[in-house]
Amino acid sequence: MITIHGVPLSVHTRKAIVTAILKKMDYKFEVVIPVVPGNPPANWNSLSPTGMIPAMQDGDFTLADSNAICLYMEKKQPAPSILPSDVRDYGRALWFDAYAGGTIFRHVVHPLFHQTVVNPNIKQVPTDKAIIDEVLTNVQPKILSYLESQIDGKYLVGNAMTLADIAIVSNFIVYQYIGYKLDAAKYPKLVKYVKDIAATEAYGKALEDEKPFVANMGLDRSFLN
Ligand SMILES: N[C@@H](CCC(=O)N[C@@H](CS)C(=O)NCC(=O)O)C(=O)O
DSSP, X not given: OEEEEEOTTSHHHHHHHHHHHHTTOOEEEEEOOTTSTTOSOTTHHHHOTTSOSOEEEETTEEEESHHHHHXXXXXXXXXXXXXXXXXXXXXXXXXXXXXXXXXXXXXXXXXHHIIIIIIIIIIOOOOOHHHHHHIIIIIXXXXXXXXHHHOXXXXXXXXXXXXXXXXXXXXXXXXXXXXXXXXXXXXHHHHHHHHHHHTSHHHHHHHHHTHHHXXXXXXXXXGGO
């Protein structure tokens, strides 16, 4: 059995969980909250050399990084695949995964999450409203417009859920948990796309499983109703 270590509501941990659920893999979950001092287990440094979540254990084999973990699961249990067979679709799925982590998370969700949740509630540091304004006014519009231009159907790439959908939508789940709304007038395709992927069986199960964490942190789950 695979053990996934992380926090279910983390953007990157959710990628591993949705992939495991989609592939009907035998997995269990261990909570590790890196931003809370003293929380990670004693062997955390060897499980996750960066200290970040998620990390995974499969017998005596360990692995960190959501991308590595998802691709490990893809090899271990190929069906259903999270990567398209068409070479261009394959390339685009990997691109969107990289864009999700390197651009959407790093430049939008991470700063918003830190300013609205981590700083005031965990680190007891005041929220820097200038950072939030910068993200919402100058950073986010280009990213959301780009995604709006790329959506043409239920899935971002091909005709089944891929790593691209798992990674991109995971960011917008957290974005909405912390109270930000996607403007349906400006980004109608993106709004529908996120809702439809979140409602798929595998994503729906992952989101259902993380309900207690969301409630515990006082986050907003109403957008899923
Ligand atoms: N490239 C990594 C990024 C992981 C990452 O940024 N994880 C965040 C949570 S979503 C984290 O661990 N943050 C806490 C920290 O930086 O200490 C991956 O894909 O797994």
